[in-house]
Amino acid sequence: MNMTTFPKVARHWIAAVTLAAGALAGCSSLGPALAPVNTGLKLVGQPQSAVEATFGKPTDVYPLEDGTTRWFYSKQPLGEYSYAADFDRDGRLTNFRQMLTTTELYKAKVNEWTKKDVLEHFGAPREPIEYYPRLKQEAWSYRFLHEDQWYSMFNFMFDDAGVLRRTLVTPDPLRDRPDPR
Numbered sequence: 001m002n003m004t005t006f007p008k009v010a011r012h013w014i015a016a017v018t019l020a021a022g023a024l025a026g027c028s029s030l031g032p033a034l035a036p037v038n039t040g041l042k043l044v045g046q047p048q049s050a051v052e053a054t055f056g057k058p059t060d061v062y063p064l065e066d067g068t069t070r071w072f073y074s075k076q077p078l079g080e081y082s083y084a085a086d087f088d089r090d091g092r093l094t095n096f097r098q099m100l101t102t103t104e105l106y107k108a109k110v111n112e113w114t115k116k117d118v119l120e121h122f123g124a125p126r127e128p129i130e131y132y133p134r135l136k137q138e139a140w141s142y143r144f145l146h147e148d149q150w151y152s153m154f155n156f157m158f159d160d161a162g163v164l165r166r167t168l169v170t171p172d173p174l175r176d177r178p179d180p181r
Helices: 006-029 036-042 049-056 115-122
Strands: 061-063 069-074 084-087 093-098 130-132 135-146 148-156 164-172
Touching: 036 049, 036 084, 036 093, 049 069, 049 084, 049 093, 061 115, 115 135, 115 164, 135 164
Parallel strands: none
Antiparallel strands: 061 069, 069 084, 084 093, 130 135, 135 148, 148 164
């Protein structure tokens, strides 16, 4: 590189770095569609009406046994996200988070949880529910990013009494491409 082109290249490089830094800095101020968790957390302490005004009507609503309420904003069946808005007994937002994460999904307790527990923790499944007669088990499947990297399905397997008997992670059939080799 000669000295006459260096300043021009340097200016372009500095401009690119500045734009990238500005874009990253702006991530925290993005609206609800692009940064729903950040937006939701800014609403903590606000009434349900403020959450609904920001995110719209929830896809699922579950009154919980302790008198609190959980709303879901599901991006299923094609998305990997389901956001939970937790409200106290007075209807004020206490937490807002993405529930379809590896950490949250692995909290499911085999042989203890029922369908009700799964509904209250993750919302209703949006994939078709499948029944396996030989296993005598029903499968509920949720898309998620396993370890925030791999497009996967988290499958809850229930017996005929509605008790969670096992869970398994499988590749997402919509994203699992054949090996090009």
